[in-house]
Amino acid sequence: MNIVVIGLNHKTAEVEVREKLAFHGPKLEEGLERFRAIPSVNEAVILSTCNRVEMYAKVKDPAGATEEIKDFISEFHGIRRDYLKDSLYIYNGSAAVRHVFSVASSLDSMVVGEPQILGQVKDAFEFALSKKTTGVILNKLMKKAISVAKRVRTETKIAENAVSISYAAVELARKIFTELSSKSFILLGAGEMAELAARYLMNNGVSDIVVANRTYERGCELAREFSGRAVRFEDFQDELLHSDIVICSTGAPDYVLFRSDMQNIMKRRKNRPVFIIDITVPRNIDPGIAGIDNVYLYTVDDLRGVVNTNVDERQKEAAKAGRIIEDEVETFLKWEKSLETVPTIIALRNRAEEIKNRELERILNKLGNMSEKDREAIEYLASAIVNKLIHPPTVALKEDVEDRDILVATIKRLYGINGDDNG
Amino acid sequence: MPATIFFELALTMYFASAIVAVIELFKGSHITSKIMLYLAIAGFVLHSLNIAIRYSIGGHLPITNMHEAASFFSWCIILLFFYLEYRYRVGLLGSFIMPVVFILMLSSSVFPRAIKELSPVLQSSWFSIHISLAFLGDAAFAMAAGVGLMYLVQEHFVKSKHLGDLFHRLPSLQMLDDINYRLISLGFPLLTLAIITGALWAESAWGSYWRWDPKEVWSLITWFIYALVLHVRLTAGWRGKRAAILSIAGFCAVLFTFFGVNLLLKGLHTFI
Structure with a gap:
């Protein structure tokens, strides 16, 4: 049993390469089905976003399967294999598990801690579920990845602070005004920056926009x-x-706005707070107005400063997240190991023995005095029934079949054998 | 005496809650704020028992000496705190309120605790009305001062562009300013009614509405401060920082009216 991850991301491949390998729209469905149809692949998930394309598989033989998957990628996208060589990363076993957890937890993202990736991972998993390309192992892996990501989010502050300038501006606005939908917004100048800012504020609920341009x-x-x-x-x-x-x-x-102007304005607007962002260099707004009560003046450099401290914070939190992931990888590997057949056969036997002994003891106590011969007969009967009952599952477990993981999981569930499966 | 036991237990709970509240300020998480709230609730329940027992023994609202007064004041503040917590979910409010509550309770604990007969002059139906109004008003002012302090802290962060962890956990300036305003708008009419009922009561008990006793004078001073706070907000737009500072100044007057007058000045209101 083995898990393989093959993929590329913003660190290993330029955007042109990522675009060529992306599985968009209808290509995803076809790609996923053909990926699953590779003979050595038992289970398959494809995660395709603008920053990464990753293929997760449960395979029989990692080395052989890796080659087959690479062939598939090059054939499907019509790209020569040597063209892929430098861009692809390949993980298997525990490294693969660690990678999937890190991706879902947004540790591998371009902007560490950005929240979208978790949704994309969920979508990828749900799509695979709807196409029935997953099984016991990848289901568990993906579910676990999602829960690990949630744990990382609640136990660390990795996603807490703004790391883009526009986001920092919106966050500040929220700490000044609570909610933005009832606020009005004025753009002085109509450049590209202004347009971007306006778009961002609109997306965050501001609806009343005024433009003042020369x-x-x-x-x-x-x-x-x-x-x-x-x-x-x-x-x-x-x-x-x-x-x-x-x-x-x-x-x-x-300057287009001086302190004395602003003092006058504040008096007339009865000191209602105002948040001013000066994104021009050199400044167009008198820095002196920052000293007026209820006026909050930020420049682009101020916002950048906010963003930088936040990025530093995130790096620290990322280390904490790394430890959580290590922890979870270990739990996952334990679970995976518990799916192996030998321990399952032993556990099944033990479970049967345990039931048999308990029931025997009960009935023998109840019956009281009896001859040694009767006693042996009863014991023999019990053993015979138990052995006959557990014989077929034992044989099935010993067979080397493709769906053995499902079998192991099913048997464990049917007989109430708890491994290290914690959810 | 069981009342005392409940008081001690409540004090202990508030103490624990205040400690957690301070920890929350520096190293907050969902867990600390929950623990703080639960401890405060436990304290409040015990505290209510203490007050109920004193009420049933004495047969009147237990606010006849400094011990009871400070204790009842804390109780009103906590009651209001729960309401705000429920209504607005103001992050970190407890960190600013619970330590104050604990200090008030602690000061209450040093005064003699005997339950005394109500002196004849106080035996009037005005008693409960006048005092409840005054205490609830004062509790609203205490909250307003706490929220005002939060405003000043948050304003400092935004102005100095120092946007740390605390900045992220404190509520927005507008929300703090709104709550501050609402609390004062609640406290002011309560205080006004307390003064009016006091005057009516004084007329029926002593024959004159107003006798310039220190408590009356200081209540009037407090009343003027809050009248000013509301007036300048509505006419000159003194909101935000100035309103926050004024509401803290107003609360200092409340505290002096409450403790200072009883301990330092002699007058008709010192019944101990």
Whole structure:
């Protein structure tokens, strides 16, 4: 019994290579079915995202199966095998288990701790389940990977802090305003950065958007795109009376908003808090306004600083997560081992003996005095029944058949034999 | 006396809860905040028993000496704390409230605990009404000060761009400011009614509404502070940091009215 992982990710392959090997849409279904149909592959799962393509298999003979899978990849995607050589990584046994757990827990992601990967792992597993390409081993592996990822998330702070600038900005906005849907947002300038920021805020629930651009027409264009409203640049200070979030990317050579302006504005807006992000270099907003109560001014460098400390934090948490994964790999291997036949046969025997002895003792006590001969007859009867009953499963276990894992798992379940299976 | 035993037990629970609350502040997790809450609940149940027993023995609301007053004050604060916890799930609120509750209970524990007959002048139906209003109002102000302190801490983080672990666990500034405002809007009418009922009671007991006794004077000062807090918020938009600072200042006045007046100044309200 063995688990093999073959795959490539953002670290080992350029995006062009990843694109060529990806299993998108209908290709996934066909790919998965053909992958499973490889003779040496018993169970199969494919995880295909924009950062990685991974194929998980339960195989009979790892070395041979690896070659066959590589052949399949090159044939399926129409790529020469030597082209793959440098991009693919191959793991089997405990290394494969560790890898799958790390991927699900987002330790192997481009942005360590990013939350999407777990959902993608779940989807990959569910798809494989619906196509019935998995069995006892991969089912257990994938379920375990998902639960390990959840454990990592609750026991470490790996996914806690923002590691992208836009995300850090949204997070800050949430710590200033609680919820963003009722907040209004003004863009000063209509550059690409402004557009990106607007899109991000829209995705996070902000709905009321105003654009103030020096070229009014361009402002209108952008405003239409977000079903917002455009105002003339000269009037933006009036807009600041109602805006809660301000993103400034005007690219002017000098300040467009001075401390005295802002003091005046704050007085008129009755000190309602305002979050200002100045993403221009050089600054377009007087840094002095940061000193005004209820005005929160951040520059891109400030946000970057936030992101960097968060990245450091995550590295520390990743080490903690690594220990959790080691722990879980061990549990998994123990379970896998318990599926081997010999221990199962022994366990089955012991279980039968145990039942037989218990029942014998009970009946002999109940019957009281009896001759040695009767006693032996009863014991013989019990042994005979037990042996006859456990003979067929024992024979089945000894046979070298393809679905032995299923058999072992089934027998253990039917006879109530608990290995190290903890869920 | 069983009341005393329950008091000691409640004090112990609050102490444990306060310790966990402080740990939570520095190294928080879901577990610490749960433990803190359960300990506080256990303490509150024991504490309620203590108050109920004293009530049944004395036959009146047990707020006739400093021990009972500080104890009942803590009880009101905890009651309000549970409500806020249930209603808003304010992260880390307990870390700011439980230590205060413990200190109040501790101060309560040093005063004599005998249950005394209610002096004739207090035997009036005004007694329970006047005192409950005053205590609930004060409890709201205590919470407002705690929430105000949280606001100042969080505001410091956001302004100084130091976004550490505590920043992530503290609630948003707007939420803290909202709760602070609501608490003061709750406390202020309660205090107003307490003063009015007190005046009516004074009229029926002593024949005059207002006698400028220190407690009355300090209650009035407190009333003016909170009136100011609400006034400047509504007219000049003094929200956020300034409101938080004012609500802490207001609570200092509450504490002085509560303890200072009884211990330092002599007046009609010192019944011990």
